[in-house]
Amino acid sequence: MSQETFQRARRPEQKLRRQDAILSAARDLALRRGVRNVSLADIAGRVGIHKSALLRYFETREQIFLELTAEAWLDWVKALHAGLAAAAPGAGGLVADVIAQAFGDRPLLCDLIAHTPLNLERNVSPEAVRRYKLTSLGVIDEAADLVHGVMPELTQAECREFVATLASLAGSLWQIANPAPALAELYASDPALRQACVELTPRLRRTGEVLLAGLIPSRPGGNPAGRRLATYEAGK
């Protein structure tokens, strides 16, 4: 960090502009090639600065992607607000649909979700992880509140569990749904491997519907499942 190999952006607005240019380059490259195939050198090359210059703005490659993940979560929860603002109470199908679609429309977020615990959070300072976690946990809470507004018969904790489970699945299913081109061909051409093909949005929507239908009947408390289902029915 002691070298002076480039023209430093000294004014705050210059600095912000440069940070934005870095994030934007990383975003474009990751969308096109997948997060795993984008290095710090690729990002620096795209911005037109040296790697060491880039490291004046971000700790590591992973911190750049962690920033993009936080940004993508905030954008994702906006789509939930838009899709669920006018939802009728009890519209579980709509809840599952809006959440699945919000993930399906955001391939970069889904790609990043899988990389977050595996790579991104492991190569940045604890302070950067803390900032990221406060954003992502806040977004999950906000999404849970939106679900709770539509499904008031669920508890807040159940809504949170529902959103967090779909988020985890979005990350892992996206990786399965987007194999390398050679593998996509292999799976499509071999009948024995058809099952390996997964479509993200319909699969998430269906799992969302199953979870919403199961949260109340499976509540712990010792009632036999039958009686709990009947109670749920009676309460409708």
Add this chain to the structure above:
Amino acid sequence: MSQETFQRARRPEQKLRRQDAILSAARDLALRRGVRNVSLADIAGRVGIHKSALLRYFETREQIFLELTAEAWLDWVKALHAGLAAAAPGAGGLVADVIAQAFGDRPLLCDLIAHTPLNLERNVSPEAVRRYKLTSLGVIDEAADLVHGVMPELTQAECREFVATLASLAGSLWQIANPAPALAELYASDPALRQACVELTPRLRRTGEVLLAGLIPSRPGGNPAGRRLATYEAGK
């Protein structure tokens, strides 16, 4: 591959013994350090051979781990046979418990599941992926049959969906449940980050119960959820 830098194992049983030694070294290292932190050089060093010698037995580092994943899946499904052989019909709680525990008891399998689509399948030959996929898809089918034996009211496809969803979740939740030591400390010490702590087995068990309870009531087909729940009840 043209260099002759080591004493080649020429007899089939010698070759098998060397392959086993390589797999065993990779298994031990990955369990101790996590899959992401084990390189081909680490494995070769542990076996006491040169990297180039190791590449006579396996295509890449990723192929070694793909073999270990297949092996771990076969071991996982054995635990399901053992746990579900004597299950009473309709014992959904037991099904969720046995599957969650079978993942919880196999940290290496869970770690590998997340790496499989992200890394492992991307750096081996299509033929190696095909062999792996036939094993893993076969195991999921076998597990689905076991679930179907206990829950005959579910369709085969629903049982498959159930098992595949829990398998995806096991992979992603394990990564979240096992952060780097510095992060584990951070999450535990900061009340605002407590939600970031996840316990794998109870969380998988609970999600399994929710999914099993929701599969029938959420069946597509246009019946209102209420009527479908009532039909489910009446059929018991």
